Amino acid sequence: MIGGRKLGLLGGTFDPIHYGHLDAADAARAALALDEIRIIPSHDPPHRPIDPRASRFHRFAMAALAVNDRPGCRVSDMEVGRDGPSFTVDSLHALRARGWRPSQLFFILGADAFAEIATWKAFPSVLDAAHFVVIARPGTTLNEALARTPQLADRAGAADPALDNGGGTRILLVPANTRAVSSTDIRTRLAAQQPIEDLVPSSVARHILTHHLYQPVGHLHGEDEYEGQ
Numbered sequence: 001m002i003g004g005r006k007l008g009l010l011g012g013t014f015d016p017i018h019y020g021h022l023d024a025a026d027a028a029r030a031a032l033a034l035d036e037i038r039i040i041p042s043h044d045p046p047h048r049p050i051d052p053r054a055s056r057f058h059r060f061a062m063a064a065l066a067v068n069d070r071p072g073c074r075v076s077d078m079e080v081g082r083d084g085p086s087f088t089v090d091s092l093h094a095l096r097a098r099g100w101r102p103s104q105l106f107f108i109l110g111a112d113a114f115a116e117i118a119t120w121k122a123f124p125s126v127l128d129a130a131h132f133v134v135i136a137r138p139g140t141t142l143n144e145a146l147a148r149t150p151q152l153a154d155r156a157g158a159a160d161p162a163l164d165n166g167g168g169t170r171i172l173l174v175p176a177n178t179r180a181v182s183s184t185d186i187r188t189r190l191a192a193q194q195p196i197e198d199l200v201p202s203s204v205a206r207h208i209l210t211h212h213l214y215q216p217v218g219h220l221h222g223e224d225e226y227e228g229q
Contacts, residue, residue: 006032006036008028008032008037009108010039011041014039014062015187016059016208016214019179019200020137020182023179024135024137024176025073027135027174028135028174031176032160032163032174038076041080042080043082043083056080058207065203068203079091088120102130103164109133109134110137110140110178114171117152127169131170135174135176136173137178155169157173159174
């Protein structure tokens with residue numbers, strides 16, 4: 001039952017999912033008293049210059065493993081099951097068609113990603129389809145992210161758990177100490193056959209190692225290339 005619930009949405013490639021993503025979800029939930037968070041792995045990320053290393057099925061599986069023991073958090077297949085580029089605005093409109101009001105939706109993203117928001121499909125109208133919850137990330141402050149889009153300053157403000165989710169949508173700023181982890185760091189470590197247990201949940205690390213994801217092809221086939229599975 002939707003009612004007056006507040007739904008957090010964390011989209012991304014998750015190639016692989018890591019503690020930085022989970023920290024962002026936790027920060028948003030705490031700052032806004034969200035009732036639920038859905039992790040949404042993309043099928044075809046439009047802003048990524050190269051294809052994901054792991055298949056959409058492995059990325060979905062890793063996301064599911066990462067949140068398996070986190071109450072109120074689950075993974076959605078709404079993008080991995082949809083062909084073509086995974087545009088956020090399409091997912092937000094799909095949720096509205098299911099009965100969610102824009103003021104009930106809280107799209108979570110890092111300050112580094114928000115700094116590029118003007119390049120997103122349907123900008124600036126995409127900002128009317130949900131609240132956008134901007135989480136501070138190592139290397140990009142909230143002020144630096146907003147400086148890239150000064151025209152949005154008047155709709156940005158501090159996140160407040162008492163926010164009236166019956167009104168219009170806002171850009172909500174969340175100071176947070178999220179871990180300095182990136183999926184690129186993890187893939188680099190794996191290529192060098194270094195441990196990753198401090199970067200991802202143990203269940204995700206086991207999945208990666210069991211399925212030989214992100215391994216140098218030379219490690220498996222005697223060639224000096226990289227293989228994504």
